Amino acid sequence: MSTKNCNPLNSVYCNLKIKLAGNLSEKDLAGLYSCTLCNDCHTADFNRGAREMAVSRSLVAPHVSTIGRNIREKGNPYGISGNRAGSGKCDTILFRGCTPTYKAPEILAAVESLLGKKGVQYGLIDNETCCGNVLFNLGDKASGAEVVRANIAKFKAAGVKKIITVCPGCYTSFNKYYKGQDGFNPEVVLAVDLLSGFTLAGDFAIQDPCHGKEKSEVVRSLLPGSANKSVSPCCGAGSGVMTHDRLLASSKAEKAVGASQSKIVTYCPFCYLSLSAARPEKVSDIYVMLDKHARPSAPAHE
Incomplete structure (x- = not known):
């Protein structure tokens, strides 16, 4: 069932209810997990704390159990079978x-x-x-x-x-x-x-992900001339929301992509997955773009 909106008050309410009453209803849990923890509303810590208390009291939402089981059994949250072969010892x-x-x-x-x-x-x-x-x-x-x-x-x-x-x-x-x-x-x-030395000109809307935002200037050095920033602080699907409430995730992604006048460039695979599902023609990944259209100005030694 879709909760339709990510309500910051859910985080505070659930945090207090667990502390005072020691339990949450099914509806409470649904609201608690309808949050991507982007912290645009400054309540991510309340939400994360409430989630930790809930799980510690065995108040576990269905998608939390599913993701945990998938990681234990398959090694990834998607539950997809496969062995990612390696290359032996390496520093x-x-x-x-x-x-x-x-x-x-x-x-x-x-x-x-x-x-x-x-x-x-x-x-x-x-x-x-x-x-x-x-x-x-x-x-x-x-x-x-x-x-x-x-x-x-x-x-x-x-x-x-x-x-x-x-x-x-x-x-x-x-x-x-x-x-x-x-x-x-x-x-x-x-x-x-x-990837210093690779550059690609254009006026793109850059989607800065919830994680790794400190890399935003590095990304902009690779895309000189991109003064635009995505209209959305979050792709809408992170922190389990894509699994928990796909309708909420897709609606937030559609809103973000639809409001942008420029092509959106991501440097987070999950943002790419979420936003491109809404409007594939308007979303690109920075690595794919650079590999196709840019060349390094000089060889580098790492």
Whole structure:
């Protein structure tokens, strides 16, 4: 059932109700998870805290259980089977991410092509699994911590010292939940950080994702002349909303894309997935665009 609107008061209300009454109704849970945690309303911390309290009290929304089970059993929130083969021991890896691998492989292919053109050397982790960021956003801290521990053990066994990510959510996750844990302190970079020298002229509306917003200037250096910014602070589908309430997610995406006068360029695979589902002709991914239309001004050595 669609909740139709993301109401900031749901976060505050649910936070207080759990503390005072110790429970939430089905309707309360639906409202609590109709939020992408973009924090445009400045209540994301209330929401996340309420979600964590709810899960700790076994008040678990159906989509939270589904996503957690998919990650445990299949290694990704989509529940898609597949073994992501690796390349053995390596100090630098490209962490491919769930959405680029299973939902937008054209983005992953473009990133690999661009890194190749730049001469960036990297390996791939064997049987790569979800970074766990979505679990923390859903309030399931215990499952998220379990994913982090398992991945750190895998990274350390492979000798990983540097992680290149395609997805800003993965970038945030590695910096927030992995660094400093169990002696693991990798350098973490978003792929756009390694693409200096590539430029593509045009006046685009740039969709800055909820995660990795600090990369906005890097992105604009790759797209000189793009003074426009997306009219939406969020693609509408993050933090489990696409699974929880697809109608809400698609309506927010349609509104964001429809209100933009320019072509929207994303640097988040999940934003791309959400917005392009609404208006594919108006949405492009920065990696795909650069790989098709731009060339580096000079070779780089990483």
